[in-house]
Amino acid sequence: MHSLLLSADWGLIIEKMVLVAIIIGVSLFVAMYETYAERKVAAFIQDRHGPNRAGPFGIFQPLADGLKLFSKEEIVPNHSNKFLFVLGPGLAMLTAMMTSAVVPWGGHIHAFGRDISLQIADVNIGILYIFGVVSMGVYGVMIGGWASNNKFSLLAAIRGASQIISYELAMGLSLIALLMMTGTLSMHEIVQQQMDGRYYVLYQPLGFLIFLVCAFAECNRTPFDLSEAESELNFGYHQEYSSMKLGFYLFAEYVNMFISSAVMATIFWGGYDIPFVNDSSFGLNHGANLLAILQVLCFFAKIGIFVFFFMWVRWTVPRFRYDQLMKLGWKTLIPLAILNMLVTGFLILLRQNHWHF
């Protein structure tokens, strides 16, 4: 026991703890400001000003919202299952936060004499992990919707569950083609493979498109926001929630959006690679730390673009209907993903057999 404790790399543990704290903090912060950004983006798209009273340009708006939600009364409806009612939002938040563990946020930093990797866990099944965790997110919706004991919530929960489950399939299939090319499930590896600027989106445009659409569905964003369609189901599964439990649901949505943007940026858009710059030679010339910082910034810029894209779409397109959504998922996206897979496999085979084209 003693030897185990001693032999443990305490530096690594502390390093990881700090990293976890930072990343959770950052994702929460980002999610918070995503709400602000969403309101501002919506406002600008819609020829309005958006929130601008709380602080300069309204930048304290998310803080005000958060504090208000904290200070609101908690209502647990009479006929609901109390335990599940509380579990729902917790689960939603938890799964949203967990995904960030395998995303490589940048290269390495040299500090305290250590080479610190900016990734919490470089597991070699990173993508599988993400899929595993994300598919748990649906429980947040389902449990919340069911526990509310409200027909609208229940309908929303059913819609949400079936939608997420169906789109996960297409999402997975669209990635398989990519994985055939990468040959690895590790996020870190995938980024490394793209370091020379040849992003996988160039090889897998269709795969990316399918993934993008599925990401929208997974995050419950318009045009796939059926489970909270306010004009039909009146906010759906979180209709009965008040105060911070509601806050958790809303937050989870934004964290999800952030994380899926991160995943998309990582596997299709080169992750933290700085475009048009040869990262390794830049690192040699200017020092690894500067490189790492620039990489992180670059990564966040990519994420930011995706997040903006999410919002932009949200405020442009109408929503699907339930059956059309299913049709799109099962009859269009999945066949397309399989086709993509086949074509990719075929081309890879040809290449392995030294065909040049």
Added chain:
Amino acid sequence: MQALTSRAKVVGRKPMTFLEKLYIPVIAKAMGITFGHIFKKKPTVSYPEQRRTFSPVFRGVQVLNRDEEGRERCTACGLCAVACPAEAITMEAAERLPGEEDLYKEEKYAARYEINMLRCIFCGLCEEACPKDAVYLSETLVPSNFNRESFVYGKKELLIPHPLKEPEAYARARGERGS
């Protein structure tokens, strides 16, 4: 169903073309439109700081008029109260006493003139009904308030400032158009 007139024109309800079936082109176009709006000038009026100028015939809170010498014009004939569809106007008439000629224009005047602003629908019929050039609507909005009592506007609130005794307030009330 046969046509009833010769003016019918069937709206274009074309089936979807292949490109439209692909979702993306049209959505991309729509997204272009929305993106363009980000850079458009915003029409927003930041209300408490900026205010829109209302039209000269705007129907805001009523005022009771005075003549040039500052005498009240209302003679409490009650036409405005009759014309009010919301029954928001109440008045009480009184005879002018000797020595009050500089207060009231005619022999009869409204000792009490109240408009319940919560009932009022700002239809402007009172202004139209007044035969004595006494009640007008203004370009001011009734401010919201916390209790019902404060919405019963009496003569104190309604009378315009005395043009001779309170020239500043009078000038403020007149306001200059375009300023």
Added chain:
Amino acid sequence: MVLTNETVKERLLKHFEGQLGRFEEPFGMLSFEAPKELNLKIMQFLYDDEELRFQFLTDLTAVHYPHQPGRELAIVYHLHNLKDNVRIRFRIYTSIEKPDVFTVTKLYAAANWMERETYDFFGVNFIGHPNLKRILNVDEMDYFPLRKEYPLEDQTRTDKDDEMFGRG
């Protein structure tokens, strides 16, 4: 051939000999009066007749005349022939004690709610109506508010003490 008020009148008189009365043309719209038992027959005739084809029920309402004993309630129908663009109006009278009138819902789906509304306001009992209950007012209401004897203002109101209305 253009359908005119005269043709309509002739056809009606021919079909319902001597049973219709008070033919008038106020502001160009043919209107007449019919016994209340005949309302459905007239409507059916107006609907089916090759020439008349009044197939659009524009309006259905009632009027209360408290000073006409035995004929207190008038039910007024406005019909429209869209093809020839002719409108007619006819009314039937019923007593207020037994305001039973045949429903026209079988002929015009539109009449359903109009009759419910008329029932709600005047208490006209439409025989054969599929769902004759109050539509605009609360179900518990125990009078028919648009009859002339009922006041407009709410009598149970306690707040009319006038402070609220600036009359205190």
Added chain:
Amino acid sequence: MQEQHHIKLPEGSIEKSTTTLNLGPTHPATHGVFQNILELDGERIVSAEQTIGYIHRAFEKIAERRPLYQITPLTDRLNYCSSPINNMGWHLTCEKLLNVKTPKRVDYLRIIIMELARISDHLVCNSVVGVDSGAYTGFLYVMQYRELIYEIYEEVCGSRLTTNMGRIGGFERNFSNAAFEKLERFQAEYPAVLKEFENLFNRNRIFMDRTMGTGGIGPERALNYGFTGPNLRAAGVDYDVRVHSPYSSYEDFDFNIPVGKTGDNYDRFLVRNQEMWESLKIIDQAYRKVKEFKGVEAEIFHADAPEYFLPDKNDVYTKMEALIWHFKIVMGETEIPPGEVYQSVEGANGELGFYFISDGGRAPYRLHFRRPCFIYYQAYSELTKGSMLSDAVLTMSSLNLIAGEMDA
């Protein structure tokens, strides 16, 4: 401790394979208040039952106590999205009864205002279809131009929504230059915005999928249900009061009646959009005609009917005769001939009828409004049967149900 039940099921509900869902009275999709009790099998609607009357305000009863000019503010609140049409409709009814002839210029000005009102109503309806299908932005784009329409109203009458505009025989005052300037601005800028709005929706597959084939009704059923206005025209019947019984000189104008084929939500949307174009055409023509009046003629804004139209204020202050007329009109003591009259106008929702029985008293003996919404909303259960919950919501908004008009 009492046992906690998660869901208490009513008797016999285990065997039941459908769910009852209460859509309304305060549901975001019910703009205004009415209730739909939907019986759902999964997401599919088995049956729907509507309850209305949540804002029943007793217009008809109130109208029996009010002199004619005080009924105008009431009509504002019928279909509040296009109150000027109701105002004008009411004035036309009175004019018909009182036998007042309005000059052409008044007619044309009225037409401008009515068509603006139609545009603003259709605009609300169509953009709200957009909102209910999940696209909020188009709504805000076109709302900016509704704001401009409101500014035109404001220049004319002083208020925005419940306009109380116009008087028996004309308008309360001549249109100001500012009003015409704003109208010109509207004419210049609006087509581009409407085009943009159409680009956002018309050919968008998501939107087309959502609206096509849902909430459809055939012409025979539509007529039987008493549909009028855009909803009837979407079903393919070219019935339009403006053409069939022209009022206010609509016969002088050249415009088309857009009709659909299937009467579904998409057709209704397209018909409304097309009607906005037609309205713009009418406004163009009317404005051109208005501009042709020169000199004294350009000052005419009311009929020469001293018994019913309030005399000029300056005359009231100075002339005895005018003062007497003024008093008589305001007190509601001018002679109103007995008689009954039905006048309808093409309201934004359909044929808005006024059935006015006068017994010679100062107030109507009976005033009945033919409210198009009220009449066709009963078809809702038939329209939604077998469709999905989301369709029901869209059907509701594309029918343009205005609670104020429905409940009167």
Added chain:
Amino acid sequence: MARPVRFNVHTNPANTKDHISMTDMPDGYPGEGFFATKLSDVVGLARKNSLWPLPFATSCCGIEFMATMASHYDLARFGAERLGFSPRQCDLLMVIGTIAKKMGPIVKQVYLQMAEPRWVMAVGACASSGGIFDSYSVLQGIDQIIPVDVYVPGCPPRPEGILDGFMRIQDLVGMESVRRRNGERYRELMGSYGIK
């Protein structure tokens, strides 16, 4: 005849200071120290900038509320664009439009379902007093069934009016003590409406 003046300079503006009773500071907490008041202030500031309205729009005023939400007036500037139609999630019940007697119980139910702290704004003549509809079917002001914090006059109020009412609500919210809702007077107020 032209109008004599453009503005009425004597209107009754809402005076929040006089209206302290709505926001009463709790008595019986003598030890309320620096921290508690500051907390009140901060929470008040947060709440005031994040009022999520529930637009209980029934009729005409609802259309003006739309205009208030739209680009020209943009209620979102006050941090209030997240309209909720679920009473649980909202702070401000905006009763917009006529409330008929048939509707009364529903309004009350919605109010009861809201989570504390909640505020009520009666928008428009009908909601505040019944307006022109002094008839058998219309409730003469919603304050008969639920307590109202701010009345907005007008039929319908212009968007400016609605915004003005909204700012009055913000004033109230900003001044309210965190403990008000536990206070005796608040309980009395609720009790007078039969709400426990």
